[in-house]
Amino acid sequence: QQQVKQSPQSLIVQKGGISIINCAYENTAFDYFPWYQQFPGKGPALLIAIRPDVSEKKEGRFTISFNKSAKQFSLHIMDSQPGDSATYFCAASKDNTGKLIFGQGTTLQVKP
Amino acid sequence: DAGITQSPRHKVTETGTPVTLRCHQTENHRYMYWYRQDPGHGLRLIHYSYGVKDTDKGEVSDGYSVSRSKTEDFLLTLESATSSQTSVYFCAISVEDRSSGTGELFFGEGSRLTVL
Numbered sequence: 726q727q728q729v730k731q732s733p734q735s736l737i738v739q740k741g742g743i744s745i746i747n748c749a750y751e752n753t754a755f756d757y758f759p760w761y762q763q764f765p766g767k768g769p770a771l772l773i774a775i776r777p778d779v780s781e782k783k784e785g786r787f788t789i790s791f792n793k794s795a796k797q798f799s800l801h802i803m804d805s806q807p808g809d810s811a812t813y814f815c816a817a818s819k820d821n822t823g824k825l826i827f828g829q830g831t832t833l834q835v836k837p
Numbered sequence: 838d839a840g841i842t843q844s845p846r847h848k849v850t851e852t853g854t855p856v857t858l859r860c861h862q863t864e865n866h867r868y869m870y871w872y873r874q875d876p877g878h879g880l881r882l883i884h885y886s887y888g889v890k891d892t893d894k895g896e897v898s899d900g901y902s903v904s905r906s907k908t909e910d911f912l913l914t915l916e917s918a919t920s921s922q923t924s925v926y927f928c929a930i931s932v933e934d935r936s937s938g939t940g941e942l943f944f945g946e947g948s949r950l951t952v953l
Contacts, residue, residue, distance in 0.1 A: 768944030827879030
């Protein structure tokens, strides 16, 4: 039972382009939706997070778009850079506990 | 790194042997978690702790036990390791942002376990 589905599995983008990663969830009780970035050999690190009372949140080049009715949320990376090459995970939880349900992950490669 | 240290960082063991992974934190946070990471599955919660001697099961707890006798240490034990437990194990702590009421998870650098 996969409560959070993430796509695509891998993504190749040219430098300066927009990277878009999508996630869909099933449990309407989820109320916290973070995105994590992970570099090889390291633990995941929180990138940006959103709650369902807003439809969009932007931090620098990173934006989360949230569609409550469709039960979907997405990460947009504007002006993608080679240093953004990493694996990205979406996640969801109820009551903002650390009991996160993660998506399967997306490996992003930004070509120079 | 939020003061999280995992040990060992790498371990190779035989099927049927016991294995203990240790997570140590230096900042006295109440909530600690063990996740495993496998290709195609993302990260999945094994067990978590909300205080000394207070632990509970996560999504994939079968075959694992945990203990927390001190605030700073959270141990994950595989009583009899199996090949299906070959994985990368991550410890995490929750740091609460009092202004927003949100709790951000900080992860350690992981322990890679191979069960032959």
